[in-house]
Amino acid sequence: MLRHYNIPVFLPELACPHRCVFCNQTSISGMQHIPTTDDLRTIVESHLSSFKPGEKSIELAFFGGNFTGLPEKMQLEYLQEAQPWLASGKIQGIRLSTRPDYISHTQVRKLKAMGVTHIELGAQSTDDEVLQKSGRGHNREAIEKASAIIREAGLVLGLQMMIGLPGDSLEKSLKTATDIIRWGAEETRIYPCLVVRDTVLETLYKKQNYQPLSLSEAIEQAAIIYTKFETAGLKVLRIGLHASDDLNGSALIAGPYHPNFAEMVFSKIWLQQFEAFKHWPETPNILIQCAPSHLNHAVGYKALNKKWLLQRYIKVRFMADSSLSGRQFKVQKLLL
Numbered sequence: 366m367l368r369h370y371n372i373p374v375f376l377p378e379l380a381c382p383h384r385c386v387f388c389n390q391t392s393i394s395g396m397q398h399i400p401t402t403d404d405l406r407t408i409v410e411s412h413l414s415s416f417k418p419g420e421k422s423i424e425l426a427f428f429g430g431n432f433t434g435l436p437e438k439m440q441l442e443y444l445q446e447a448q449p450w451l452a453s454g455k456i457q458g459i460r461l462s463t464r465p466d467y468i469s470h471t472q473v474r475k476l477k478a479m480g481v482t483h484i485e486l487g488a489q490s491t492d493d494e495v496l497q498k499s500g501r502g503h504n505r506e507a508i509e510k511a512s513a514i515i516r517e518a519g520l521v522l523g524l525q526m527m528i529g530l531p532g533d534s535l536e537k538s539l540k541t542a543t544d545i546i547r548w549g550a551e552e553t554r555i556y557p558c559l560v561v562r563d564t565v566l567e568t569l570y571k572k573q574n575y576q577p578l579s580l581s582e583a584i585e586q587a588a589i590i591y592t593k594f595e596t597a598g599l600k601v602l603r604i605g606l607h608a609s610d611d612l613n614g615s616a617l618i619a620g621p622y623h624p625n626f627a628e629m630v631f632s633k634i635w636l637q638q639f640e641a642f643k644h645w646p647e648t649p650n651i652l653i654q655c656a657p658s659h660l661n662h663a664v665g666y667k668a669l670n671k672k673w674l675l676q677r678y679i680k681v682r683f684m685a686d687s688s689l690s691g692r693q694f695k696v697q698k699l700l701l
């Protein structure tokens with residue numbers, strides 16, 4: 366299987382005339398400098414030189430901000446800079462993230478002609494009340510329309526969502542996930558809403574007009590939504606924000622941030638699976654076997670799942686079994 370790499374380039378809020386209540390892009394992306402084309406060259410060349418030889422697929426990824434809201438000249442300069450890497454096969458495609466209301470047929474055609482293969486839209490929610498309370502400046506219809514334009518052009522559509530937004534609920538988030546699947550996204554990201562310094566949400570939170578999800582609520586919701594996407598065959602590219610010095614330090618005011626958030630969610634999915642399992646053997650000691658790539662998540666973050674099983678059993682041992690895949694597992698008596 367080809368190893369996939371992204372070369373990430375962060376474009377802070379320069380292009381964005383909006384102010385979503387949760388957004389302070391400079392804090393979230395951990396940087397404030399807008400990359401020049403010289404910076405772009407340096408970033409890409411340094412990544413390219415660090416990759417080990419071998420079969421791989423590499424994408425240049427413009428994250429953050431609002432790519433299609435950049436002045437057209439700037440969009441072109443970035444994309445033109447990438448042409449030699451595309452032509453020489455050093456990179457295989459370009460992905461970018463942008464807002465749903467900055468997508469048109471003409472624009473998408475131009476982007477495709479310049480080598481853009483994936484467009485990720487920050488959908489965040491498909492509930493009009495949540496979108497309005499979050500200050501997004503667009504409605505659900507804009508997301509549906511933009512999704513159709515991207516799909517019709519034959520590009521890979523990504524729709525990112527957030528949980529715990531103002532006015533949000535698990536029910537509304539599940540509806541958002543259903544829409545994301547229905548509108549043809551192949552990829553998604555799940556981000557818990559955080560209260561970051563210098564945002565509208567900080568003011569709302571301090572006036573007690575907004576309460577973020579607790580960490581355990583966010584883990585629970587993300588686990589349910591991840592499972593829904595997984596069942597529908599979507600690639601979940603990320604759960605939770607990247608750790609940045611800012612978020613580990615003073616920029617985070619409140620909310621369910623944890624540097625190991627994704628790991629906690631995967632561990633929770635295993636726990637939910639164990640809780641639903643009806644055939645636990647009547648024996649003092651058990652052996653659980655699962656796919657090697659799932660072993661740590663099955664044991665659980667800080668061995669929480671093992672501890673849950675130890676309420677019932679005297680000894681619980683986990684073992685990798687490469688004949689198993691996904692979240693399959695086998696349980697048997699442990700012979701000591």
Ligand code: SF4
Nearest residue numbers: 381383384385388430
């Ligand atoms: S659209 Fe994106 S960059 Fe603009 S304010 Fe909202 S989250 Fe921030």
